[in-house]
Amino acid sequence: MSSDISPVSGITRRPGGVRAAVQVMAGYTPGEQPRDGQWIKLNTNENPYPPSPRVIEALHGAITGDRLRKYPDPLGTAFRHTAARILDIDPDSIIIGNGSDDILTIVTRTFVSQDGVVAACTPSYVLYRSLAEIQGARFREAPFGSDWSLPPPFVFHEADLVFLPNPNSPSGTMVSSQVLASWIDELGRPIVIDEAYVDFADQNALRLAANSNIVVTRSLSKSYSLAGLRFGFGVAQPAVIREMLKVKDSYNCDALSLVAAQAALEDQDHLRQTRAKILATRRRLEENLRLLGYDVTPSQANFVWCRRHDRPVRPIFDELKRRQILVRYMSFAGYGDGLRISVGTDAEIDRLLDELRRIG
Amino acid sequence: MSSDISPVSGITRRPGGVRAAVQVMAGYTPGEQPRDGQWIKLNTNENPYPPSPRVIEALHGAITGDRLRKYPDPLGTAFRHTAARILDIDPDSIIIGNGSDDILTIVTRTFVSQDGVVAACTPSYVLYRSLAEIQGARFREAPFGSDWSLPPPFVFHEADLVFLPNPNSPSGTMVSSQVLASWIDELGRPIVIDEAYVDFADQNALRLAANSNIVVTRSLSKSYSLAGLRFGFGVAQPAVIREMLKVKDSYNCDALSLVAAQAALEDQDHLRQTRAKILATRRRLEENLRLLGYDVTPSQANFVWCRRHDRPVRPIFDELKRRQILVRYMSFAGYGDGLRISVGTDAEIDRLLDELRRIG
Numbered sequence: 196m197s198s199d200i201s202p203v204s205g206i207t208r209r210p211g212g213v214r215a216a217v218q219v220m221a222g223y224t225p226g227e228q229p230r231d232g233q234w235i236k237l238n239t240n241e242n243p244y245p246p247s248p249r250v251i252e253a254l255h256g257a258i259t260g261d262r263l264r265k266y267p268d269p270l271g272t273a274f275r276h277t278a279a280r281i282l283d284i285d286p287d288s289i290i291i292g293n294g295s296d297d298i299l300t301i302v303t304r305t306f307v308s309q310d311g312v313v314a315a316c317t318p319s320y321v322l323y324r325s326l327a328e329i330q331g332a333r334f335r336e337a338p339f340g341s342d343w344s345l346p347p348p349f350v351f352h353e354a355d356l357v358f359l360p361n362p363n364s365p366s367g368t369m370v371s372s373q374v375l376a377s378w379i380d381e382l383g384r385p386i387v388i389d390e391a392y393v394d395f396a397d398q399n400a401l402r403l404a405a406n407s408n409i410v411v412t413r414s415l416s417k418s419y420s421l422a423g424l425r426f427g428f429g430v431a432q433p434a435v436i437r438e439m440l441k442v443k444d445s446y447n448c449d450a451l452s453l454v455a456a457q458a459a460l461e462d463q464d465h466l467r468q469t470r471a472k473i474l475a476t477r478r479r480l481e482e483n484l485r486l487l488g489y490d491v492t493p494s495q496a497n498f499v500w501c502r503r504h505d506r507p508v509r510p511i512f513d514e515l516k517r518r519q520i521l522v523r524y525m526s527f528a529g530y531g532d533g534l535r536i537s538v539g540t541d542a543e544i545d546r547l548l549d550e551l552r553r554i555g
Numbered sequence: 556m557s558s559d560i561s562p563v564s565g566i567t568r569r570p571g572g573v574r575a576a577v578q579v580m581a582g583y584t585p586g587e588q589p590r591d592g593q594w595i596k597l598n599t600n601e602n603p604y605p606p607s608p609r610v611i612e613a614l615h616g617a618i619t620g621d622r623l624r625k626y627p628d629p630l631g632t633a634f635r636h637t638a639a640r641i642l643d644i645d646p647d648s649i650i651i652g653n654g655s656d657d658i659l660t661i662v663t664r665t666f667v668s669q670d671g672v673v674a675a676c677t678p679s680y681v682l683y684r685s686l687a688e689i690q691g692a693r694f695r696e697a698p699f700g701s702d703w704s705l706p707p708p709f710v711f712h713e714a715d716l717v718f719l720p721n722p723n724s725p726s727g728t729m730v731s732s733q734v735l736a737s738w739i740d741e742l743g744r745p746i747v748i749d750e751a752y753v754d755f756a757d758q759n760a761l762r763l764a765a766n767s768n769i770v771v772t773r774s775l776s777k778s779y780s781l782a783g784l785r786f787g788f789g790v791a792q793p794a795v796i797r798e799m800l801k802v803k804d805s806y807n808c809d810a811l812s813l814v815a816a817q818a819a820l821e822d823q824d825h826l827r828q829t830r831a832k833i834l835a836t837r838r839r840l841e842e843n844l845r846l847l848g849y850d851v852t853p854s855q856a857n858f859v860w861c862r863r864h865d866r867p868v869r870p871i872f873d874e875l876k877r878r879q880i881l882v883r884y885m886s887f888a889g890y891g892d893g894l895r896i897s898v899g900t901d902a903e904i905d906r907l908l909d910e911l912r913r914i915g
Contacts, residue, residue, distance in 0.1 A: 211767055212715065212745040213798045214668050222801035225629055236625070245620025254618045254811075260605025263815075264780040265596070269585055293653050293785075296804045304689060306572050309669035329664060329802050355572060385572040407571055420624040423810035425653075438573045441582035442689050444656045450783035451614075451811055455623075 216309075216331040223325035227521055235546060237537040238521040240364075240392070240498050242420035244472065244540070246455075247465035250421070253458035257451055267450040270440075274448075274457045278428065281460050282401060287433040290440060293447045295391055295414035295427030299326060299358070302410050302429065304442045306356040306385050307332045314354035316346060318365060318527035320389065323358040338529065343368035343492070345375075348382035357382065360389040362396050365525050365535040367494030372400045379409060387412060391427075392496035394418030394470060395477075404430040410439075417497055418466060419459040426456040473497050477538045483548050484536075502533040514554045520547055576669075576691040583685035586883055595906060597897040598881040600724075600752070600858050602780035604832065604900070606815075607825035610781070613818035617811055627810040630800075634808075634817045638788065641820050642761060647793040650800060651816075653807045655751055655774035655787030659686060659718070662770050662789065664802045666716040666745050667692045674714035676706060678725060678887040680749065683718040698889065703728035703852070705735075708742035717742065720749040722756050725885050725895040727854030732760045739769060747772060751787075752856035754778030754830060755837075764790040770799075777857055778826060779819040786816040833857050837898045843908050844896075862893040874914045880907055 226239035245251075271291035279286040292298035303326045307313055313327035317336040327334035335354060337346040343366050351357050362369045370378070379386055391414040393399040404411040410431040416422035426448065429439065448456075459466075480499050484491045489501040502508065512524035512534060526532035536547070586599035605611075631651035639646040652658035663686045667673055673687035677696040687694035695714060697706040703726050711717050722729045730738070739746055751774040753759040764771040770791040776782035786808065789799065808816075819826075840859050844851045849861040862868065872884035872894060886892035896907070 211792075211795055211798070212666050213795070214664075214666060216668070217665055217798050217801055220801055223805060225626070225805040228626055228628060239626055241626065242624050244624070246623050250623070251618055251620070255615060258611055258614045260611070260780070263606050263610070263783045264602050264604070266585070266588055266599055266601065266776070266782045267785070268588060293809075294804065294806055296806065300804060304574075305577055306574060308574050308576070308691065325801075331668065416626070420620070422626045422806075423623045425627070425806055425809040435571055435573070438571070438577050441577055441580055441685075444654065444660060445583060445585040446654055446656065446782075446785055449653075449785040449809065449812060452809060 214331070216328065220325070220328040223322050226523055229521070233519055235520045235539065235543050237539050237543065237547065238523045239422075240417055240496070240537045241422050242417055242469065242473070242497065243538070243543060244420060244469050246420040247459055247462035249462045249465070250455050250458045253454050254451060257454040262450045265450075266446055267448060267453055269445045271448055271453050274453050277457045277460055281463065284401070284404070284430060285433065288404065288430050288436060290429045290431075290436050290443065291448045291453070292412075292427040292429060292443070294416065294425040295389070295412045295429075296322065297425075297443070297447055298412045298427055298429040299323075299387065299389070301439050301443045302387050302412075303327070303330055303356060305439050308355070311355040312353050313356050313358065314351040315358040316363070318525070318530050320358070320360050320364050339363075339366070345370055345378050348378055351382060351384060354384050357384055357386040358389060359386060360391065361400060362392045362494070362496040364392070364496065364498070365500045365523070365533065366492050367392075367496040367498055367500050368492060369396050369398075369495040372398055372403065375400055376403055379403065379406070382408075384408065385410070392417060394466065395473060395497045396495035401430060405432070407432055407435070410435065415456055415459055418470065420469070421455060421459060424452045424455050426452045473538050476541055476544055479541075480536065480538060480544050480548075484551075487548070487551055498535050498537045500533055500535050502531065508532055508534050511551070511554055515547070515550060518550050520550060522547075574691070576688060580685070580688040583682050587881055589881070593879055595880045595899065595903050597899050597903065597907065598883045599782075600777055600856070600897045601782050602777055602829065602833070602857065603898070603903060604780060604829050606780040607819055607822035609822045609825070610815050610818045613814050614811060617814040622810045625810075626806055627808060627813060629805045631808055631813050634813050637817045637820055641823065642790075644761070644764070644790060645793065648764065648790050648796060650789045650791075650796050650803065651808045651813070652787040652789060652803070654776060654785040655749070655772045655789075656682065657785075657803070657807055658772045658787055658789040659683075659747065659749070661799050661803045662747050662772075663687070663690055663716060665799050668715065671715040672713050673716050673718065674711040675718040676723070678885070678890050680718070680720050680724050699723075699726070705730055705738050708738055711742060711744060714744050717744055717746040718749060719746060720751065721760060722752045722854070722856040724752065724856065724858070725860045725883070725893065726852050727752075727856040727858055727860050728852060729756050729758075729855040732758055732763065735760055736763055739763065739766070744768065745770070752777060754826065755833060755857045756855035761790060765792070767792055767795070770795065775816055775819055778830065780829065781815060781819060784812045784815050786812045833898050836901055836904055839901075840896065840898060840904050840908075844911075847908070847911055858895050858897045860893055860895050862891065868892055868894050871911070871914055875907070875910060878910050880910060882907075
């Protein structure tokens with residue numbers, strides 16, 4: 196293909212006909228996923244405990260030739276009714292997703308035109324920038340306050356869509372629903388409240404999804420230990436959900452993940468038990484990191500964000516990796532760097548703390 | 556939100572901030588999926604036979620807490636190496652997809668800007684128009700010849716991306732790889748050869764994916780009986796695959812579907828046996844439909860396209876539905892209507908033919 200200028204888009208066409216917006220972007224890099232079992236993985240916020248035994252049982256029961264050979268229910272009706280009952284919301288206010296990343300993509304494509312504007316606070320989940328870039332939209336960011344408070348809403352006045360993870364990553368901090376409600380009201384723009392980590396927090400903002408500007412997203416990857424199965428969902432007014440349904444792939448969720456997700460939500464006791472263990476380990480991790488001289492941000496998620504004011508943390512990350520412990524090193528322009536450490540089992544966190552003491 | 560005019564895109568913003576491109580579209584409607592077991596489903600081209608027993612076995616073995624709680628391999632490395640060996644291609648020329656629909660979406664977003672042009676022949680798979688509409692692109696179609704031959708390539712000269720299902724749906728017809736190669740050469744635009752049904756045909760065009768303009772897509776939904784699991788893949792030059800990887804959701808394929816897809820490809824004997832049964836039933840279906848007065852297009856897929864020159868077929872569709880047999884009624888502007896009938900088991904096709912005889 197030639198390197199001509201497309202008269203319609205004004206974008207230079209590169210060899211192969213790939214959109215310039217795609218060619219110039221680096222692409223989102225997910226956390227490392229080593230495939231052997233020797234690593235202590237504290238880098239992608241997976242749950243260290245297995246999913247509910249009811250999920251395992253339901254999956255084995257669901258593996259029939261008939262279920263595999265037929266297309267799944269495109270709307271996930273059975274799952275939506277279960278989720279609606281447990282969360283006390285309208286089934287028609289729920290859209291199913293192939294992980295909550297799928298929902299984030301669907302929302303972006305529903306609300307943001309090419310040359311539109313996606314906005315987010317920083318430091319935050321770096322995928323939001325990638326979603327803007329893929330769509331060909333501009334990305335605007337504004338820093339959180341030093342106490343992780345929200346910037347004034349007017350800084351996002353031109354946004355077609357704002358992403359706000361709550362709890363935020365990498366900080367693990369949370370904006371209260373009350374503050375959030377008035378901030379969104381003043382914002383007056385469509386917003387995604389990304390509640391991927393909310394099951395580890397003291398509160399959530401699901402009720403706000405009754406407002407027309409708001410989509411709340413949930414993931415089963417973290418709190419329900421189902422990262423491998425890819426399941427999440429979005430909650431919004433039914434009129435907004437109907438628009439999002441036009442954008443999603445018809446059969447975006449497979450028959451087994453639908454069964455597993457439903458079984459996972461049915462076992463709220465398992466969620467409570469797993470959550471209690473992770474919160475206890477999180478507290479211990481925070482306390483011990485402080486004793487080791489780290490600046491630790493109090494977390495409402497299943498990870499802890501820590502920094503050092505006395506030296507760079509990149510060498511600590513490298514040393515941990517050399518010892519087969521993976522955490523996430525993150526650096527943000529105008530902010531600095533830090534380590535995001537997922538809350539593992541007690542044994543994993545003990546091993547991490549031992550190595551950190553040795554590294555000194 | 557206000558109903559103002561966005562200065563950037565020139566598109567009227569509707570209440571809720573949803574893109575006008577999305578608001579005005581109807582959305583793709585997949586074939587009906589009744590959830591009770593009383594129906595004979597010949598409407599969505601599912602395979603009437605179960606997947607390989609090796610798939611079932613692999614799935615049961617894959618359900619471990621550790622696999623479920625951890626993120627899957629974003630690149631599907633093990634699957635790609637298996638597919639590369641069986642298809643005799645480079646693993647880096649393969650991208651994994653959550654069904655081949657996912658790949659079609661990824662290719663669209665990689666090659667087509669908003670206000671770009673997507674093109675396809677007609678009558679064909681109606682999803683292509685939806686993909687264009689979601690992207691905000693224009694959709695251009697040109698009719699197949701009366702013998703289902705390709706239109707002259709110059710009619711698509713302005714296309715950023717051309718979709719060509721081969722075999723085509725609903726016709727079940729196929730363009731030979733030789734004709735296709737020279738047609739694409741003359742076209743000189745990026746093209747997707749959608750080979751969702753190719754395992755039921757006499758040949759395929761996989762070798763053409765070595766050319767820079769071409770992406771070949773495959774589905775495990777039909778020939779491998781895995782519609783419920785959502786797995787497909789794309790084949791193109793590694794440089795094109797790298798661009799597509801930026802666009803796809805990082806973890807678009809779940810851990811269980813990756814295991815199942817690999818096991819399915821490993822059992823080529825099962826594929827051959829299933830294929831042979833379906834081809835024998837297809838021949839019998841075609842012959843009997845002709846005896847009943849239908850105009851039947853010889854099929855290279857797992858469905859048969861038939862019409863009547865003496866009367867409309869919509870009442871026949873309705874009568875079949877009343878008798879709990881679902882086929883697909885399709886009508887195309889400038890062409891007319893017909894019934895697309897999936898090749899079911901022999902018993903299902905016998906029942907269909909009996910009812911057609913009764914309907915008369």
